[in-house]
Amino acid sequence: MSLTQLKDQAAQLPSKERRELIAFLISLQTESNEDFQKTLAAKIDDKNPANWVDLDDVQKRFAN
Numbered sequence: 632m633s634l635t636q637l638k639d640q641a642a643q644l645p646s647k648e649r650r651e652l653i654a655f656l657i658s659l660q661t662e663s664n665e666d667f668q669k670t671l672a673a674k675i676d677d678k679n680p681a682n683w684v685d686l687d688d689v690q691k692r693f694a695n
Contacts, residue, residue, distance in 0.1 A: 641652055661667050
């Protein structure tokens with residue numbers, strides 16, 4: 632299957648499945664990126680509430 636065909640198929644997916652595909656592709660891309668993994672781990676482990684993002688704000692930002 633060509634990249635063009637893959638893109639066409641991905642465009643036809645329902646929104647939920649498209650989000651799953653995006654998450655899968657991002658995980659593939661980032662699993663070999665050690666700097667990104669360290670940065671993400673540091674953000675997750677951050678104990679300072681001033682650096683946290685409110686879940687409601689995230690949901691509003693990424694709502695369909």
